[in-house]
Amino acid sequence: MPQVAIVTDSVASIPEHLLEEYAIHWVPYYIHRGQEALRDLVTVQPASFYQWLATAVTIPKTAAPGPGDYLQIYEKLAASGVREIASIHITSKGSAAYQAAKVAQATILERIPDLRIAVIDTMNVAMCQGWLVIEAARAARIGQSLTQITQKLHKLIPQTRMIQTADTLKYLHMGGRIGKAQHLAGSLLSIKPLIGMEDGVIVALGKARGRKRAYRAMVDWVETAVSQLGRIKIAYVHVAAREEVEKLKELVEDRVTAVETVVAELSPALGVHSGPGTTGLCILPTLE
DSSP: OOSEEEEEEGGGOOOHHHHHHTTOEEEOOEEEETTEEEEBTTTBOHHHHHHHHTTOSSOOEEEOOOHHHHHHHHHHHHHTTOOEEEEEESOTTTOSHHHHHHHHHHHHHHHOTTOEEEEEEOSOOHHHHHHHHHHHHHHHHTTOOHHHHHHHHHHHGGGOEEEEEOSOSHHHHHTTOOGGGGGGTTOOTTEEEEEEEETTEEEEEEEEESHHHHHHHHHHHHHHHHHHHOSEEEEEEESSOHHHHHHHHHHHHTTOOOSEEEEEEOOHHHHHHHOTTOEEEEEEEOOO
Protein backbone atom coordinates (compact mmCIF):
# COMPACT_ATOMS: atom_id res chain seq x y z
CA MET A 1 0.00 0.00 0.00
CA PRO A 2 1.37 3.48 -0.85
CA GLN A 3 2.68 5.51 2.06
CA VAL A 4 0.39 8.41 1.11
CA ALA A 5 -3.38 7.98 0.65
CA ILE A 6 -5.14 10.20 -1.89
CA VAL A 7 -8.55 11.75 -1.18
CA THR A 8 -10.65 13.92 -3.47
CA ASP A 9 -14.23 14.95 -4.31
CA SER A 10 -16.71 13.31 -6.70
CA VAL A 11 -16.71 16.44 -8.90
CA ALA A 12 -13.16 15.66 -10.02
CA SER A 13 -15.03 13.36 -12.46
CA ILE A 14 -12.20 10.84 -12.68
CA PRO A 15 -13.18 7.76 -14.72
CA GLU A 16 -13.96 4.79 -12.52
CA HIS A 17 -11.19 2.59 -13.90
CA LEU A 18 -8.59 5.17 -12.84
CA LEU A 19 -10.12 5.55 -9.38
CA GLU A 20 -9.81 1.81 -8.93
CA GLU A 21 -6.38 1.46 -10.52
CA TYR A 22 -4.81 4.06 -8.25
CA ALA A 23 -6.90 3.39 -5.13
CA ILE A 24 -8.17 6.97 -5.05
CA HIS A 25 -10.63 7.71 -2.24
CA TRP A 26 -13.41 10.18 -2.97
CA VAL A 27 -16.19 11.91 -1.10
CA PRO A 28 -19.54 12.53 -2.84
CA TYR A 29 -21.16 15.93 -3.23
CA TYR A 30 -24.84 16.43 -2.47
CA ILE A 31 -27.60 17.26 -4.94
CA HIS A 32 -30.91 18.55 -3.60
CA ARG A 33 -33.66 17.97 -6.15
CA GLY A 34 -36.93 19.09 -4.63
CA GLN A 35 -37.31 17.01 -1.48
CA GLU A 36 -34.70 14.48 -2.60
CA ALA A 37 -31.22 14.55 -1.14
CA LEU A 38 -28.99 12.72 -3.60
CA ARG A 39 -25.33 11.76 -3.26
CA ASP A 40 -23.24 12.36 -6.34
CA LEU A 41 -22.29 9.13 -8.15
CA VAL A 42 -23.75 7.09 -5.29
CA THR A 43 -27.53 7.50 -5.42
CA VAL A 44 -27.58 9.41 -8.70
CA GLN A 45 -25.78 8.53 -11.94
CA PRO A 46 -25.04 10.67 -15.02
CA ALA A 47 -27.23 8.98 -17.66
CA SER A 48 -30.58 9.20 -15.89
CA PHE A 49 -29.81 12.53 -14.23
CA TYR A 50 -28.87 14.31 -17.44
CA GLN A 51 -31.90 12.93 -19.23
CA TRP A 52 -34.03 14.52 -16.53
CA LEU A 53 -31.98 17.74 -16.39
CA ALA A 54 -32.61 18.50 -20.07
CA THR A 55 -36.31 18.93 -19.25
CA ALA A 56 -35.95 20.60 -15.84
CA VAL A 57 -37.58 24.00 -15.25
CA THR A 58 -35.39 24.76 -12.24
CA ILE A 59 -32.02 23.23 -11.55
CA PRO A 60 -31.25 21.38 -8.33
CA LYS A 61 -29.07 22.87 -5.63
CA THR A 62 -25.70 21.31 -4.99
CA ALA A 63 -23.72 21.28 -1.77
CA ALA A 64 -20.17 20.38 -0.92
CA PRO A 65 -19.49 17.56 1.52
CA GLY A 66 -19.38 18.76 5.12
CA PRO A 67 -16.50 18.43 7.59
CA GLY A 68 -18.07 15.24 8.90
CA ASP A 69 -17.88 13.62 5.45
CA TYR A 70 -14.16 14.28 5.19
CA LEU A 71 -13.58 13.37 8.81
CA GLN A 72 -15.18 9.98 8.17
CA ILE A 73 -12.79 9.12 5.34
CA TYR A 74 -9.76 10.45 7.24
CA GLU A 75 -10.69 8.31 10.26
CA LYS A 76 -11.19 5.25 8.07
CA LEU A 77 -7.78 5.69 6.49
CA ALA A 78 -6.09 6.31 9.84
CA ALA A 79 -7.69 3.16 11.26
CA SER A 80 -6.22 1.18 8.36
CA GLY A 81 -2.72 2.34 9.26
CA VAL A 82 -2.35 5.33 6.92
CA ARG A 83 -0.31 8.18 8.40
CA GLU A 84 -0.09 10.56 5.42
CA ILE A 85 -3.00 11.87 3.33
CA ALA A 86 -3.13 14.24 0.37
CA SER A 87 -6.65 15.68 0.26
CA ILE A 88 -7.13 17.40 -3.10
CA HIS A 89 -10.13 19.63 -3.81
CA ILE A 90 -12.08 21.73 -6.29
CA THR A 91 -11.39 25.48 -6.33
CA SER A 92 -12.21 27.10 -3.00
CA LYS A 93 -13.59 30.10 -4.92
CA GLY A 94 -16.49 28.04 -6.21
CA SER A 95 -17.17 25.53 -3.45
CA ALA A 96 -16.88 25.03 0.30
CA ALA A 97 -15.20 21.62 -0.03
CA TYR A 98 -11.70 22.89 0.71
CA GLN A 99 -12.84 24.72 3.85
CA ALA A 100 -14.79 21.67 5.03
CA ALA A 101 -11.72 19.48 4.57
CA LYS A 102 -9.62 21.95 6.55
CA VAL A 103 -12.07 21.76 9.46
CA ALA A 104 -11.95 17.95 9.31
CA GLN A 105 -8.16 18.08 9.23
CA ALA A 106 -8.01 20.20 12.39
CA THR A 107 -10.53 17.97 14.15
CA ILE A 108 -8.78 14.67 13.53
CA LEU A 109 -5.31 16.03 14.30
CA GLU A 110 -6.48 16.82 17.81
CA ARG A 111 -7.06 13.10 18.32
CA ILE A 112 -4.31 11.67 16.10
CA PRO A 113 -1.47 14.21 16.19
CA ASP A 114 0.97 11.98 14.30
CA LEU A 115 -1.31 11.92 11.23
CA ARG A 116 -0.15 14.19 8.42
CA ILE A 117 -2.80 15.65 6.10
CA ALA A 118 -2.14 18.14 3.30
CA VAL A 119 -5.38 19.81 2.20
CA ILE A 120 -4.81 21.22 -1.27
CA ASP A 121 -6.88 23.78 -3.18
CA THR A 122 -6.43 22.99 -6.88
CA MET A 123 -8.03 26.28 -8.01
CA ASN A 124 -9.51 24.12 -10.74
CA VAL A 125 -12.56 22.03 -11.58
CA ALA A 126 -13.50 18.82 -13.37
CA MET A 127 -10.64 16.81 -14.85
CA CYS A 128 -8.21 19.67 -14.29
CA GLN A 129 -8.68 18.76 -10.65
CA GLY A 130 -8.85 15.12 -11.69
CA TRP A 131 -5.49 15.18 -13.46
CA LEU A 132 -3.85 16.60 -10.34
CA VAL A 133 -5.38 13.83 -8.26
CA ILE A 134 -4.19 11.16 -10.68
CA GLU A 135 -0.66 12.59 -10.72
CA ALA A 136 -0.65 12.60 -6.92
CA ALA A 137 -1.78 8.98 -6.83
CA ARG A 138 0.89 7.96 -9.33
CA ALA A 139 3.54 9.73 -7.28
CA ALA A 140 2.32 7.97 -4.13
CA ARG A 141 2.47 4.62 -5.89
CA ILE A 142 6.18 5.01 -6.66
CA GLY A 143 6.88 5.91 -3.05
CA GLN A 144 7.05 9.70 -3.07
CA SER A 145 6.45 11.39 0.27
CA LEU A 146 3.60 13.73 1.13
CA THR A 147 6.00 16.66 0.92
CA GLN A 148 7.18 15.64 -2.54
CA ILE A 149 3.61 15.16 -3.77
CA THR A 150 2.51 18.52 -2.40
CA GLN A 151 5.45 20.29 -4.02
CA LYS A 152 4.67 18.65 -7.36
CA LEU A 153 1.02 19.69 -7.23
CA HIS A 154 1.86 23.29 -6.41
CA LYS A 155 4.06 23.40 -9.52
CA LEU A 156 1.30 21.95 -11.70
CA ILE A 157 -1.71 23.89 -10.37
CA PRO A 158 -0.95 27.26 -12.04
CA GLN A 159 -0.22 25.56 -15.37
CA THR A 160 -3.34 23.37 -15.53
CA ARG A 161 -5.86 24.76 -18.01
CA MET A 162 -9.46 24.23 -19.10
CA ILE A 163 -11.66 25.29 -22.00
CA GLN A 164 -15.23 24.23 -22.66
CA THR A 165 -18.31 25.19 -24.59
CA ALA A 166 -22.00 24.51 -24.03
CA ASP A 167 -25.30 24.97 -25.79
CA THR A 168 -26.18 27.61 -23.23
CA LEU A 169 -24.83 29.25 -20.09
CA LYS A 170 -28.25 29.22 -18.46
CA TYR A 171 -27.25 26.43 -16.08
CA LEU A 172 -24.19 28.30 -14.82
CA HIS A 173 -26.25 31.47 -14.64
CA MET A 174 -29.14 29.85 -12.75
CA GLY A 175 -26.73 28.16 -10.37
CA GLY A 176 -24.88 31.39 -9.60
CA ARG A 177 -21.51 30.02 -10.77
CA ILE A 178 -20.96 32.00 -13.94
CA GLY A 179 -18.12 34.01 -12.42
CA LYS A 180 -16.50 36.55 -14.75
CA ALA A 181 -18.31 35.15 -17.81
CA GLN A 182 -21.56 36.91 -16.84
CA HIS A 183 -21.65 38.99 -20.03
CA LEU A 184 -21.94 35.83 -22.16
CA ALA A 185 -25.11 34.63 -20.42
CA GLY A 186 -27.47 36.38 -22.82
CA SER A 187 -25.83 35.11 -26.01
CA LEU A 188 -28.03 33.95 -28.86
CA LEU A 189 -28.63 30.22 -29.28
CA SER A 190 -26.27 29.96 -32.26
CA ILE A 191 -23.44 31.59 -30.35
CA LYS A 192 -21.35 29.07 -28.41
CA PRO A 193 -19.55 30.58 -25.42
CA LEU A 194 -16.02 29.49 -24.63
CA ILE A 195 -15.17 29.54 -20.95
CA GLY A 196 -12.21 28.58 -18.82
CA MET A 197 -10.81 28.90 -15.34
CA GLU A 198 -8.32 31.51 -14.15
CA ASP A 199 -7.21 31.97 -10.56
CA GLY A 200 -9.99 29.62 -9.46
CA VAL A 201 -12.82 31.57 -11.13
CA ILE A 202 -14.78 30.91 -14.34
CA VAL A 203 -13.82 33.38 -17.08
CA ALA A 204 -14.85 34.05 -20.65
CA LEU A 205 -12.35 32.94 -23.28
CA GLY A 206 -14.42 34.01 -26.28
CA LYS A 207 -17.38 32.86 -28.33
CA ALA A 208 -18.04 31.32 -31.72
CA ARG A 209 -20.99 30.93 -34.03
CA GLY A 210 -21.88 27.25 -33.98
CA ARG A 211 -20.12 24.19 -32.61
CA LYS A 212 -17.78 23.70 -35.56
CA ARG A 213 -16.24 27.13 -35.13
CA ALA A 214 -16.18 26.68 -31.37
CA TYR A 215 -14.24 23.44 -31.81
CA ARG A 216 -11.81 25.08 -34.21
CA ALA A 217 -11.20 27.83 -31.66
CA MET A 218 -10.59 25.18 -29.02
CA VAL A 219 -8.05 23.42 -31.23
CA ASP A 220 -6.22 26.72 -31.75
CA TRP A 221 -6.27 27.22 -27.98
CA VAL A 222 -4.72 23.78 -27.45
CA GLU A 223 -1.97 24.51 -29.97
CA THR A 224 -1.15 27.74 -28.15
CA ALA A 225 -1.04 25.86 -24.85
CA VAL A 226 1.38 23.31 -26.31
CA SER A 227 3.66 26.08 -27.54
CA GLN A 228 3.75 27.48 -24.00
CA LEU A 229 3.74 24.31 -21.90
CA GLY A 230 5.42 21.71 -24.07
CA ARG A 231 4.33 18.09 -23.58
CA ILE A 232 0.77 17.82 -22.26
CA LYS A 233 -1.91 15.39 -21.16
CA ILE A 234 -5.49 16.01 -22.27
CA ALA A 235 -8.76 14.98 -20.64
CA TYR A 236 -11.78 15.41 -22.90
CA VAL A 237 -14.87 16.11 -20.80
CA HIS A 238 -18.55 16.20 -21.60
CA VAL A 239 -22.07 16.20 -20.23
CA ALA A 240 -24.28 13.68 -22.05
CA ALA A 241 -22.39 14.49 -25.25
CA ARG A 242 -20.02 11.59 -25.93
CA GLU A 243 -20.38 11.83 -29.72
CA GLU A 244 -19.65 15.55 -29.67
CA VAL A 245 -16.59 15.25 -27.48
CA GLU A 246 -15.24 12.51 -29.76
CA LYS A 247 -15.53 14.99 -32.66
CA LEU A 248 -13.54 17.51 -30.65
CA LYS A 249 -10.96 14.87 -29.76
CA GLU A 250 -10.49 13.94 -33.42
CA LEU A 251 -9.96 17.57 -34.42
CA VAL A 252 -7.42 18.14 -31.66
CA GLU A 253 -5.51 14.95 -32.45
CA ASP A 254 -5.19 15.97 -36.09
CA ARG A 255 -3.02 18.87 -34.95
CA VAL A 256 -1.62 18.02 -31.52
CA THR A 257 0.04 14.95 -30.02
CA ALA A 258 -0.66 14.45 -26.34
CA VAL A 259 1.37 12.27 -23.98
CA GLU A 260 -1.82 10.81 -22.55
CA THR A 261 -5.54 11.25 -23.17
CA VAL A 262 -8.70 10.26 -21.35
CA VAL A 263 -12.42 10.88 -21.93
CA ALA A 264 -14.57 11.61 -18.88
CA GLU A 265 -18.18 12.54 -18.25
CA LEU A 266 -18.72 15.21 -15.63
CA SER A 267 -20.39 13.98 -12.45
CA PRO A 268 -24.00 15.13 -11.90
CA ALA A 269 -23.03 17.58 -9.13
CA LEU A 270 -20.73 19.36 -11.57
CA GLY A 271 -22.59 18.80 -14.84
CA VAL A 272 -25.76 20.33 -13.38
CA HIS A 273 -24.04 23.72 -13.62
CA SER A 274 -23.00 23.47 -17.27
CA GLY A 275 -25.87 21.38 -18.63
CA PRO A 276 -26.31 18.65 -21.24
CA GLY A 277 -24.32 19.23 -24.41
CA THR A 278 -21.23 20.58 -22.66
CA THR A 279 -17.92 19.58 -24.25
CA GLY A 280 -14.42 20.63 -23.40
CA LEU A 281 -10.97 19.62 -22.36
CA CYS A 282 -8.54 19.91 -19.48
CA ILE A 283 -4.80 20.17 -20.02
CA LEU A 284 -2.04 19.11 -17.66
CA PRO A 285 1.62 19.77 -18.54
CA THR A 286 4.25 17.16 -17.85
CA LEU A 287 7.16 18.10 -15.62
CA GLU A 288 9.64 15.72 -17.25
